[in-house]
Amino acid sequence: MSASGVKQVPDTETQIRIAPDGQSIVKDDIKWVMNPYDEFGVEEALRIKEKFGGEVTIVSLGPKRVTESIRTALAMGADKGVLINDPSAEDSDALATARALAAVIKDMEYDLIFTGQRGVDDDMGLVGASVAEILGIPQLSVITKVEVSEDGTSVKVERPVEGQTLTIESPLPALITAQKGLNEPRYASLPGIMKAKKKPLEEKTLADLGLDASQFGKEARKLKVLELTPPPQRQAGKIIDGETPEEKAAELARVLHEEAKVI
Amino acid sequence: MNVNQRRLGGGMFLFVDDVNFEDVFTPEDFSSEHKDIASAVEEFINGEIASRSEEIEELNNALSRKLMQKAGELGILGIDIPEKYGGMQLDKISSAIASEKFGFGAGSFTITELNHTGIGTLPVALFGTEEQKRKYLPGLSSGKLIGAFGLTEPEAGSDALNPLTTATLSEDGKYYVLNGNKQFITNAGFADVIFTYAKVEGKLFTAFIVEQNWEGVSVDEEEDKMGMHGTSTRAYHFDNVKVPVENVLGEVGKGHIVALNALNMGRFKVGSVCIGSAKRAFFEAIKYAKQRRQFGRPICEFGLIKEKISEMAVRIYAAESMMYRTAGLIESRLQGVDMGSDESGIRTAEALEEYLIECSINKVYGSETEDYVVDEELQVFGGYGYIRGNHPELAYRNARINRIWEGTNEINRLVVVNTLGRRAAKGIIDVDRAQRKGLERLEVFKPEETDIPGRLDAQESLLGAAKDVFSLVFGLAYRRYGRALRREQEIIGMLADIMIEIYAMESTLLRAKKLMSGKRPEKAYLPVQMTKILFYESIEKVGFLARSILETMQGEMSARKYIPLVRHVLVSPNLNIVSLRREVAGGMIQSGRYLI
Ligand SMILES: Cc1cc2nc3c(=O)[nH]c(=O)nc-3n(C[C@H](O)[C@H](O)[C@H](O)COP(=O)(O)OP(=O)(O)OC[C@H]3O[C@@H](n4cnc5c(N)ncnc54)[C@H](O)[C@@H]3O)c2cc1C
Numbered sequence: 041m042s043a044s045g046v047k048q049v050p051d052t053e054t055q056i057r058i059a060p061d062g063q064s065i066v067k068d069d070i071k072w073v074m075n076p077y078d079e080f081g082v083e084e085a086l087r088i089k090e091k092f093g094g095e096v097t098i099v100s101l102g103p104k105r106v107t108e109s110i111r112t113a114l115a116m117g118a119d120k121g122v123l124i125n126d127p128s129a130e131d132s133d134a135l136a137t138a139r140a141l142a143a144v145i146k147d148m149e150y151d152l153i154f155t156g157q158r159g160v161d162d163d164m165g166l167v168g169a170s171v172a173e174i175l176g177i178p179q180l181s182v183i184t185k186v187e188v189s190e191d192g193t194s195v196k197v198e199r200p201v202e203g204q205t206l207t208i209e210s211p212l213p214a215l216i217t218a219q220k221g222l223n224e225p226r227y228a229s230l231p232g233i234m235k236a237k238k239k240p241l242e243e244k245t246l247a248d249l250g251l252d253a254s255q256f257g258k259e260a261r262k263l264k265v266l267e268l269t270p271p272p273q274r275q276a277g278k279i280i281d282g283e284t285p286e287e288k289a290a291e292l293a294r295v296l297h298e299e300a301k302v303i
Numbered sequence: 304m305n306v307n308q309r310r311l312g313g314g315m316f317l318f319v320d321d322v323n324f325e326d327v328f329t330p331e332d333f334s335s336e337h338k339d340i341a342s343a344v345e346e347f348i349n350g351e352i353a354s355r356s357e358e359i360e361e362l363n364n365a366l367s368r369k370l371m372q373k374a375g376e377l378g379i380l381g382i383d384i385p386e387k388y389g390g391m392q393l394d395k396i397s398s399a400i401a402s403e404k405f406g407f408g409a410g411s412f413t414i415t416e417l418n419h420t421g422i423g424t425l426p427v428a429l430f431g432t433e434e435q436k437r438k439y440l441p442g443l444s445s446g447k448l449i450g451a452f453g454l455t456e457p458e459a460g461s462d463a464l465n466p467l468t469t470a471t472l473s474e475d476g477k478y479y480v481l482n483g484n485k486q487f488i489t490n491a492g493f494a495d496v497i498f499t500y501a502k503v504e505g506k507l508f509t510a511f512i513v514e515q516n517w518e519g520v521s522v523d524e525e526e527d528k529m530g531m532h533g534t535s536t537r538a539y540h541f542d543n544v545k546v547p548v549e550n551v552l553g554e555v556g557k558g559h560i561v562a563l564n565a566l567n568m569g570r571f572k573v574g575s576v577c578i579g580s581a582k583r584a585f586f587e588a589i590k591y592a593k594q595r596r597q598f599g600r601p602i603c604e605f606g607l608i609k610e611k612i613s614e615m616a617v618r619i620y621a622a623e624s625m626m627y628r629t630a631g632l633i634e635s636r637l638q639g640v641d642m643g644s645d646e647s648g649i650r651t652a653e654a655l656e657e658y659l660i661e662c663s664i665n666k667v668y669g670s671e672t673e674d675y676v677v678d679e680e681l682q683v684f685g686g687y688g689y690i691r692g693n694h695p696e697l698a699y700r701n702a703r704i705n706r707i708w709e710g711t712n713e714i715n716r717l718v719v720v721n722t723l724g725r726r727a728a729k730g731i732i733d734v735d736r737a738q739r740k741g742l743e744r745l746e747v748f749k750p751e752e753t754d755i756p757g758r759l760d761a762q763e764s765l766l767g768a769a770k771d772v773f774s775l776v777f778g779l780a781y782r783r784y785g786r787a788l789r790r791e792q793e794i795i796g797m798l799a800d801i802m803i804e805i806y807a808m809e810s811t812l813l814r815a816k817k818l819m820s821g822k823r824p825e826k827a828y829l830p831v832q833m834t835k836i837l838f839y840e841s842i843e844k845v846g847f848l849a850r851s852i853l854e855t856m857q858g859e860m861s862a863r864k865y866i867p868l869v870r871h872v873l874v875s876p877n878l879n880i881v882s883l884r885r886e887v888a889g890g891m892i893q894s895g896r897y898l899i
Contacts, residue, residue: 111339229378230382
């Protein structure tokens, strides 16, 4: 049995615009996709299921649109999905998100939990670790290889460290955060999409999970986003004027010295 | 779109003037399943095709075959095939979505896929016996077998129903002996199954299923083409090929039914591919225009560049609205048909036949939109667009074929009008009544003088007038020439263009109205502006074409007297076209792609 946490993030091709509040992005018309690191996690969970049997459950926190990403995972071959969809959880920080995910997972029978090593949107990298902490299980982070023992009681994993490889062993259950290189995720197939339509996808509120809504949402954030700034605009080039090559060279030298201050 | 909608018969958009936006399908109606299919196809293309584009554009039949098998494993090749034969049995909307995604991202592999799933599979999917379907469809839908469509001959191009290839029944009656040559056949370099055509007893045009490895079948060298270098195009030679009688497809003498219906669906798919590739060219043009600076500014800030961007967007918007409207029509015609049953092929062919006019319109409008857009994309790139390695150079060459194959655009224009003429002769359309009614209404019609921002009333009433003008000129021409209208090709061409403009105007108008009444009416903003721009030009075009037709019909049944009337009714309301165009361009530049 394994659970896989997925997050929906803007497609990396999307043009991101900062909202008027200066702290968030404009969410209209964004193309949302499953966080690529989560996709490695889902793929690994599916491979383990194919080898050992069992079930893969996808767990996610977010608004209704996140069902698209859950459906993608179901189309890849996962068995069921749970979406925690509660308006009070909007804009929760990583710790609150982890609490919600852990609340779903704790009541399941599980051997392995996968998350991405970080989300490509805010690059926090905290949810996986926090879920492991809340559930009190070992956490194996930034992993590129997973080998479950034949008897299914332990797991051996690899983490790249500065050109070396660190091999770690841990008893199960454990939580693994997936790094690029772990595998090549499969494509969702059209038959997979049709089958996914019939797979269970449950929606839960915080109350359903016995959670206190006041610990969630923007107000309860321990980490507050102060400001989002776009990358600096590229400066326009400057055209050097001059009648003769000599004049142009002199002007160039002056500009480099006085304005750009590089010579 | 709901099931209880009023479904308009084929070609009837020209004569019915109160079409409701709820009765047309638009991309806003995509189901979650449609969206999932779109992203699955897109993922496959990005991961397997786009990443190998250089290799693909060099023509590598072994690679094409491998990629086709991968597409087959994911179910992509089986979209139009019944589940019973290993397919996905999805709707025509999914089919259009997939073709569009290929057009957007798959370069010339698009044609390898399109040709296989379209005319390279449909003949047997639509008309095969159960036996034939069982034998070929599972392989074709999984990509284990590759299909080719061998219709064209050196001496029979547009005149495809007049081939020189012969089929002679053997004395024991067990097989036909095929002799002849087929020219320019896509995928011939690595196909397994060929749907081909020959005359039996010198007159009976008949379809056959031929296997490429049979004795007597040979292929020529690859053609050295202008574009689509990644597709295989070769000639076939049939030299005493023995085709078992079980491999006659459809009935002897009824090969035209097989060929023309497969082409109908092929045209529908070509239209979708063209829209996808136009969207890609548009995306590349905007990206470049934002980053290229001249005179100290990004070129996208110049009015003449914005004008191009707006016009490209308007045409894509129109082509897309027409395409999915047509897909919805075909789909609703198929409501209630058990797509798993053995008659589903014939039923699908009937639905395609009913919407023959719409399919041809989509092929013409789609391919001409694509050509327009890649041409302007190249212009936006300036000299860099002419240089190999930059997107426009490839897109421009690849696009050009779409106006030629699956019926040249001239042939498709003839099809559009001749089909209407045939339906008139059968009494399906009452030409006299339509003409009379049209004239009565035109005589009292007063075009709106001013355009109201955010509303489309002026456009809606002009659309009615354009339809009435069409009824008038078509009625006059039909009466003046009768069956001989077929010989007046220039008039047919102009009538076809009026029909196409009307379908474009109505499809954009209905879509904009649907958006206006939707959950997020602010989403209608650009579509409304684009609809106005389209009408501004199309109404002029319709008027010009109608007057040219009337000028032409001189002599004893002179029609010149209607010219002032047409001039009087087809007048656009006052509006600031430049500011409309700037707004549309601005919106598109901000989103960085075609997005509404
Ligand atoms: C790369 C490539 C791939 C192809 N793949 C396939 C394939 O897989 N299977 C297949 O069967 N064919 C295929 N074709 C053939 C294609 O469908 C034909 O080229 C097309 O139908 C036109 O025939 P043609 O080239 O003989 O032109 P022609 O018929 O000679 O036409 C020449 C010109 O005359 C015009 N014309 C012809 N007849 C009339 C008329 N009655 N009235 C007015 N104008 C007319 C045409 O519109 C055109 O402008 C392919 C062609 C190419 C180039």
